[in-house]
Amino acid sequence: MRPTLQTAGVVSLLAGVTGAIQVDFTNDDSIKDAASTAAFGLLKYYTGNNTGDTPGNLPDPYFWWEAGAMFGTMIDYWFYTGDETYNDVTTQAMVHQAGEDNDYMPQNQTRTLGNDDQGFWAMAAMSAAENNFPNPPDGQPQWLALVQAVFNEYVSRWDPNTCGGGLRWQIFTFNNGFNYKNSISNGCFFNIASRLARYTGNQTYADWAEKVWDWMEEVKFIDQDFNIFDGGGVENNCVDINKAQWTYNAGIFLQGTAMMYNVTETDTWKQRVEGLVSRTVAYFFDDGIVVERPCESFNSCDFDQQSFKGYLMRWMASASQMAPFTFDTLMPLVKSSAAAAAQQCSGSPPATDFKGQPGTACGFKWTAKAAFDGLAGVGEQMSALSAMQYTLVKKQEAKAPVTADTGGTSVGNPNAGRPPDEYMPMPVVITTGEKVAAGFLTTAVAFSVMGASFFIMKE
Numbered sequence: 001m002r003p004t005l006q007t008a009g010v011v012s013l014l015a016g017v018t019g020a021i022q023v024d025f026t027n028d029d030s031i032k033d034a035a036s037t038a039a040f041g042l043l044k045y046y047t048g049n050n051t052g053d054t055p056g057n058l059p060d061p062y063f064w065w066e067a068g069a070m071f072g073t074m075i076d077y078w079f080y081t082g083d084e085t086y087n088d089v090t091t092q093a094m095v096h097q098a099g100e101d102n103d104y105m106p107q108n109q110t111r112t113l114g115n116d117d118q119g120f121w122a123m124a125a126m127s128a129a130e131n132n133f134p135n136p137p138d139g140q141p142q143w144l145a146l147v148q149a150v151f152n153e154y155v156s157r158w159d160p161n162t163c164g165g166g167l168r169w170q171i172f173t174f175n176n177g178f179n180y181k182n183s184i185s186n187g188c189f190f191n192i193a194s195r196l197a198r199y200t201g202n203q204t205y206a207d208w209a210e211k212v213w214d215w216m217e218e219v220k221f222i223d224q225d226f227n228i229f230d231g232g233g234v235e236n237n238c239v240d241i242n243k244a245q246w247t248y249n250a251g252i253f254l255q256g257t258a259m260m261y262n263v264t265e266t267d268t269w270k271q272r273v274e275g276l277v278s279r280t281v282a283y284f285f286d287d288g289i290v291v292e293r294p295c296e297s298f299n300s301c302d303f304d305q306q307s308f309k310g311y312l313m314r315w316m317a318s319a320s321q322m323a324p325f326t327f328d329t330l331m332p333l334v335k336s337s338a339a340a341a342a343q344q345c346s347g348s349p350p351a352t353d354f355k356g357q358p359g360t361a362c363g364f365k366w367t368a369k370a371a372f373d374g375l376a377g378v379g380e381q382m383s384a385l386s387a388m389q390y391t392l393v394k395k396q397e398a399k400a401p402v403t404a405d406t407g408g409t410s411v412g413n414p415n416a417g418r419p420p421d422e423y424m425p426m427p428v429v430i431t432t433g434e435k436v437a438a439g440f441l442t443t444a445v446a447f448s449v450m451g452a453s454f455f456i457m458k459e
Helices: 007-015 028-043 064-081 087-096 115-130 143-157 183-200 203-218 247-264 267-284 305-322 324-344 378-392
Strands: 180-182 231-233 345-347
Touching: 028 064, 028 378, 064 087, 064 115, 064 305, 064 378, 087 115, 115 143, 115 183, 143 183, 143 203, 180 183, 183 203, 183 247, 203 247, 247 267, 247 305, 267 305, 267 324, 305 324, 305 378, 324 345, 324 378
Parallel strands: none
Antiparallel strands: 180 231
């Protein structure tokens, strides 16, 4: 059944939160102050700007991709709050991790990174271009060109010889997951293609977005009810579908479809947006609060999965702008989830690396009626920050992502990226201190045995 907002409870939450990060969701200045507190706690986890550390890396146990997701969050934080505090460290990280070839495949990561890992950094760069985040100095890689490099490399990796197309999870044959095609990797492709189509007006990007969507439907990773499943193995032609459904898969396609509707204004894309909105709301929300369905109730969400809800908040807010007919459905859910998240931002966990203001560590389970649930980390803090800051999105607001024709200043390079025969990194010595970027357990291993029994669709 579809969840309903418990009106009295939600109004109470939105009016104010006590015993946690203090925020009045009817007041923009209060929201910005709360977001500032959460952002301070989030960036205290980051060590890449310390002497001797690598810019852009998070410390163990966090994978490389999550740092890209974090800086994408911080780009939006600046855009919606106007707070420039973290701009310099964000730019430093985004430029450094672009790597030697300006394609988000730095040599210290390429032996283990997947298409999805690369994609999260590219989507952060796309947000920088769309938000007119301050451009890097001349001679440094530029936001739009970085995204175009990743897009071009995705095109070269499209694999019609197995499952009729699609991207594999991993880039290199020697990595576990190379024989798995998943929704998040193809979602990254779809997402940046749709956003490049809107930003540049180039039809090639729109054509590829359409092609990725069609393939996802053909292999039934997206079914007729707009459920988006995790993926399938190439050995069985992708018919052995892992039916786990994650918030970030729903969100990444939701934003992309809304972008395509914004570009085309066709009934086809409008119906796809409506289908994804309907299923996302029905499946992932309990009484107006987002839940990570496959793992949250089992207390089994890993470090990756503890960050997923925040991305859904980001992409729901974006979809509400790109397809305004969704605003009245999506934004009340962002706001009710944000209010619940703020209640969880009341911890002072002694056993974690949280160094923010005491009593402002954010927990994971937003449906918990009590205070802080004891879970704290980059994912929890980033998700709560995301939920709070995206409540600043307003209906019919002029403050929306720009395009090249509406004030965008980022410099592009349609020919950026490397040919496939140059992907293989030179042999390097891997040290124990080097960050791994395998990223995204995505249930390919963890849930493959349990299969669909844990993931029966919520009606």
